Amino acid sequence: MQYKQAATAHIDLDALQFNLGKIKQQAPNSKIMAVVKANGYGHGLRDIAQNANVDAFGVARIEEALQLRACGIVKPILLLEGFYSPVDLPVLTTNNIQTVVHCVEQLDALEQAELEQPVSVWLKIDSGMHRLGVRPEHYSDFVRRLKACPNVVKPLRYISHFACADELDNTMTTEQISRFRQLTDDEQGERSMAASAGLLAWPESQFDWVRPGIIMYGVSPFVEKNAADMGYRPVMTLKSHLIAVSDVKAGESIGYGTIWKSERDTRIGVIAIGYGDGYPRTAPSGTPVVVNGRTVPIAGRVSMDMLTVDLGPNAQDKVGDEAILWGEQLPVEVVASHIGTLGYELVTKLTARVAMSYHYKAGQ
Numbered sequence: 001m002q003y004k005q006a007a008t009a010h011i012d013l014d015a016l017q018f019n020l021g022k023i024k025q026q027a028p029n030s031k032i033m034a035v036v037k038a039n040g041y042g043h044g045l046r047d048i049a050q051n052a053n054v055d056a057f058g059v060a061r062i063e064e065a066l067q068l069r070a071c072g073i074v075k076p077i078l079l080l081e082g083f084y085s086p087v088d089l090p091v092l093t094t095n096n097i098q099t100v101v102h103c104v105e106q107l108d109a110l111e112q113a114e115l116e117q118p119v120s121v122w123l124k125i126d127s128g129m130h131r132l133g134v135r136p137e138h139y140s141d142f143v144r145r146l147k148a149c150p151n152v153v154k155p156l157r158y159i160s161h162f163a164c165a166d167e168l169d170n171t172m173t174t175e176q177i178s179r180f181r182q183l184t185d186d187e188q189g190e191r192s193m194a195a196s197a198g199l200l201a202w203p204e205s206q207f208d209w210v211r212p213g214i215i216m217y218g219v220s221p222f223v224e225k226n227a228a229d230m231g232y233r234p235v236m237t238l239k240s241h242l243i244a245v246s247d248v249k250a251g252e253s254i255g256y257g258t259i260w261k262s263e264r265d266t267r268i269g270v271i272a273i274g275y276g277d278g279y280p281r282t283a284p285s286g287t288p289v290v291v292n293g294r295t296v297p298i299a300g301r302v303s304m305d306m307l308t309v310d311l312g313p314n315a316q317d318k319v320g321d322e323a324i325l326w327g328e329q330l331p332v333e334v335v336a337s338h339i340g341t342l343g344y345e346l347v348t349k350l351t352a353r354v355a356m357s358y359h360y361k362a363g364q
Contacts (some may be wrong), residue, residue, distance in 0.1 A: 005355040006272040006305075007240045007279075010327070011043055013051045013360050015233035019216050020053060022231060027199050027210045031055040031077065033192070033201065035213035037065025038065060042347040043217055043236055046071045047358050058211055062088055065097045078122060078152055080211075081132070082106050089113045089151075100159060102125045102132040107145055115151050122157040122192070125183060127176040129163040130262060139183050155189035164203070165197035166222050173198075177205050196223040200230065219332055219343040226333045236347055238279075238354070242291070242319050244270040254308050255300030260285045266306050267315040268299060271323045276304040278350035280339050283307070288339040290324040 023032060035041075037060035040048035040134045045220070049057055050066055056076035059065050062084070065077045082100040083089060086109040092099055093115050101107060102124035110119070123142060126133030134142045146152050160180050163351040164170040177193065184191055192209035194202065200221070219233040220227040227234070248254065253261045262268075267293060275281040279302060287298040289309050299310040313316050326332035332343040339346075 002048045005301050007077040007277045007325075008357050009043070009350060009356040010237045010239060011356060011358045012233070012235055012237070013179045014048075016048065016051060016216070016249065017053065019218055019232050019235065020212075023199065023210070023212050023216065027194070027203075027206045027299060030174075030199075030206045030208060030210045031196075033076075033211045034216055035056045035059075035195070035211050036068075036082070036211075037061070037080065038192075038348045041214060041217050041219075042343070042350050044047075044090060044356050044358070047356070049073050051358075052216075056209075058213075062091060062097070065091065066091075066095060069095050069097075076120075077176060077221075082124070083109075085109075089115060089119065092119050093117050094328070098122065100132075101128075101146065101312075104142075107142060111145065111149050111153050113151055118151050118153045120153040120157070125158060125160045125180060126174060127160040127179045127193075129161055131161070133160065136183060143187075144347065154185070157189040157192045158187060160193050161195065162193065162198055165195070166201060168222075173202055173205070177202070179266040185303055195221075212342055213344060217347065219347060223342070226331045228331055234327045234331065236332075238273075238325040238326075238350070240271050240323050240325065242269045242317060242321045242323060243306070245315070245317055245319060246270075246303075253300070256303065257279060257301055259260055260300035261355045262299075262310070264341045266313045267311040267317070269296070269311045269315075269317055269323075270306050270308050270312060271325075272305055272306055273323075273325060274303045276351065279307065279355050280341070280346070280349070282341075283335075283339050287335060289329060290330045292321055293329070295330070 032054040034052045034054040035058040036049050039045050039319040048213050059080045059081050060081050078098040094125045098120040100122045123135040126135050164172045190208040194205040194210045196213050196215035198205040218227050218232045248262050273279050281302045283302050288295045296309045299308050332346050336343045
């Protein structure tokens with residue numbers, strides 16, 4: 001039985017392949033570790049991984065790694081936060097999952113474990129972000145112990161993360177690169193620093209591996225620059241449709257709290273999407289939505305299941321017409337700027353109520 005979905009995230013797999021091709025052009029001497037944590041940045045962990053032509057995958061949680069193995073992914077997978085407990089280590093060896101090591105508790109667990117085979121380890125260096133990682137003054141001791149540990153694959157690999165790579169005039173990034181180089185230039189193992197902002201803006205940080213996350217999905221890591229401006233294509237287009245169109249007179253209010261009053265006689269459209277679907281309740285009046293190819297503003301508060309837009313006095317839109325919340329025709333970065341957040345948050349917060357539709361355009 002067929003029925004019309006309220007909200008659907010259309011995932012353009014051609015755009016995914018296109019974006020990965022651009023990443024390879026921008027980091028031609030690096031291997032690509034596609035970051036697919038947080039359900040593939042809201043795009044669907046399994047479907048993105050199965051359609052991404054890359055060298056490895058990065059995830060945050062062991063559950064994400066196991067989902068990838070369960071759907072047939074055999075390429076290397078790295079736990080970017082490392083393992084959380086010593087009991088995780090046999091799971092890593094059984095499923096051939098690599099891990100970051102960033103603290104002494106993880107190091108102790110590796111030394112004390114009885115494993116059937118060693119684990120591939122990336123030593124995370126705190127080059128300046130001060131979130132996770134081994135401080136430079138403890139680096140030599142960690143390297144010595146990891147190299148001596150029979151539970152660790154040799155050679156070690158080395159990884160770090162930028163604090164301000166999206167700020168192009170911030171000298172901290174060059175300081176972090178220099179610190180990382182000073183510690184690791186004489187090591188044999190592979191290295192990685194650059195995530196999306198690093199690989200785009202700091203080519204000297206690319207090293208052996210780059211770790212594209214948000215840019216792979218066609219969303220910019222930079223606050224003041226859209227991915228489309230850099231030649232990338234949005235992978236997700238979030239769509240819904242009008243479920244009501246009605247006339248509103250000047251002075252009448254719309255929705256909860258009567259916070260929006262019409263300044264003119266106009267037509268209001270109700271769209272079947274709301275914060276129950278992951279569209280932010282905090283989106284203010286004026287946030288753009290595309291209806292029938294033109295941009296119209298949200299009018300009033302976003303509800304759990306719907307939002308309202310001012311279609312204009314002479315609107316000819318009708319029930320059933322498509323509405324685009326972000327994606328093609330409306331970059332998610334533009335929507336995020338109206339709400340006061342980042343595109344990262346918008347694409348990762350969609351709920352299970354939103355249907356996912358995957359396609360190559362040639363197959364439409």
